[in-house]
Amino acid sequence: xxxxxxxxxxxxxxxxxxxxxxxxxxxxxxxxxxxxxxxxxxxxxxxxxxxxxxxxxxxxxxxxxxxxxxxxxxxx
Numbered sequence: 001x002x003x004x005x006x007x008x009x010x011x012x013x014x015x016x017x018x019x020x021x022x023x024x025x026x027x028x029x030x031x032x033x034x035x036x037x038x039x040x041x042x043x044x045x046x047x048x049x050x051x052x053x054x055x056x057x058x059x060x061x062x063x064x065x066x067x068x069x070x071x072x073x074x075x076x
Contacts, residue, residue: 005069010040013058013065029053 014020022036029036029050038044039054046054055062 006045007042007067007069008039008065009067010036010054010065013060017058025054025057028057 010025014022014025022040023033026033026036030053031050035044035046039046051062051066055065058065
């Protein structure tokens with residue numbers, strides 16, 4: 001699976017919220033810790049529903065958690 005163009009601030013947000021563990025975040029959104037790790041590392045893009053759940057856990061807008069790096073301007 002190729003890396004996605006979506007980046008995220010989940011790790012920084014976890015530390016800003018009382019050093020929340022990956023396991024705690026996973027439990028709060030109903031996935032495994034491995035899924036949280038994959039999302040943090042950009043190896044997996046969560047569903048839109050899961051993305052909103054993650055943002056809600058941190059109490060921030062979706063675009064504070066996920067950013068889309070559009071590289072359409074790049075010449076192949």
